[in-house]
Amino acid sequence: QQQVKQSPQSLIVQKGGISIINCAYENTAFDYFPWYQQFPGKGPALLIAIRPDVSEKKEGRFTISFNKSAKQFSLHIMDSQPGDSATYFCAAIPTQGGSEKLVFGKGTKLTVNP
Amino acid sequence: EPEVTQTPSHQVTQMGQEVILRCVPISNHLYFYWYRQILGQKVEFLVSFYNNEISEKSEIFDDQFSVERPDGSNFTLKIRSTKLEDSAMYFCASSVWASGALFTDTQYFGPGTRLTVL
Numbered sequence: 001q002q003q004v005k006q007s008p009q010s011l012i013v014q015k016g017g018i019s020i021i022n023c024a025y026e027n028t029a030f031d032y033f034p035w036y037q038q039f040p041g042k043g044p045a046l047l048i049a050i051r052p053d054v055s056e057k058k059e060g061r062f063t064i065s066f067n068k069s070a071k072q073f074s075l076h077i078m079d080s081q082p083g084d085s086a087t088y089f090c091a092a093i094p095t096q097g098g099s100e101k102l103v104f105g106k107g108t109k110l111t112v113n114p
Numbered sequence: 115e116p117e118v119t120q121t122p123s124h125q126v127t128q129m130g131q132e133v134i135l136r137c138v139p140i141s142n143h144l145y146f147y148w149y150r151q152i153l154g155q156k157v158e159f160l161v162s163f164y165n166n167e168i169s170e171k172s173e174i175f176d177d178q179f180s181v182e183r184p185d186g187s188n189f190t191l192k193i194r195s196t197k198l199e200d201s202a203m204y205f206c207a208s209s210v211w212a213s214g215a216l217f218t219d220t221q222y223f224g225p226g227t228r229l230t231v232l
Contacts, residue, residue, distance in 0.1 A: 101162065
């Protein structure tokens with residue numbers, strides 16, 4: 001119930017391509033969904049986040065698509081660049097319950113080839 | 115840009131020994147967190163801390179773990195008697211505010227301390 005399932009585990013994309021990472025959850029109390037980006041030797045850094053009252057949020061080349069009925073959300077990286085090569089984590093928080101606990105997916109290692 | 119810092123970057127200890135992992139959160143932040151990531155697994159929440167007390171903890175955070183804010187800048191995680199399964203990357207995070215229905219503040223993560231228990 002507290003899990004967030006993330007796929008794929010790893011992804012290789014050519015420069016200029018679209019990277020798509022998918023996450024699914026079961027706990028309907030989750031109501032805030034951030035994506036974190038982590039470079040080697042660094043901690044996770046917030047990339048973009050969405051609440052379930054919208055179906056899509058776009059910031060630059062990064063877009064979150066959210067399907068509340070399917071309890072799924074995904075990150076799309078348009079025009080992927082070698083500098084986007086990192087590990088990406090989806091996460092969720094049940095904020096209505098007053099929790100501050102981020103529940104993370106297992107992560108996706110993205111490699112963008114030049 | 116302000117950052118969360120953590121020391122040491124790598125700690126090696128013998129099983130049964132006590133370790134203290136140190137974090138300096140961003141200076142105007144009020145909420146502090148510890149997470150851990152066992153190699154190859156997901157990042158897991160351990161504990162959150164506000165106003166000098168634990169506000170939430172996971173089932174992982176048992177009596178072997180404790181947290182403290184000994185002064186105005188440091189936030190520490192102590193493991194009293196380390197086990198082999200405590201080997202992991204430990205991340206400290208901080209935020210200005212906690213999560214709420216209308217506003218959820220970003221948790222800023224430090225670079226982590228890799229703990230190796232032999």
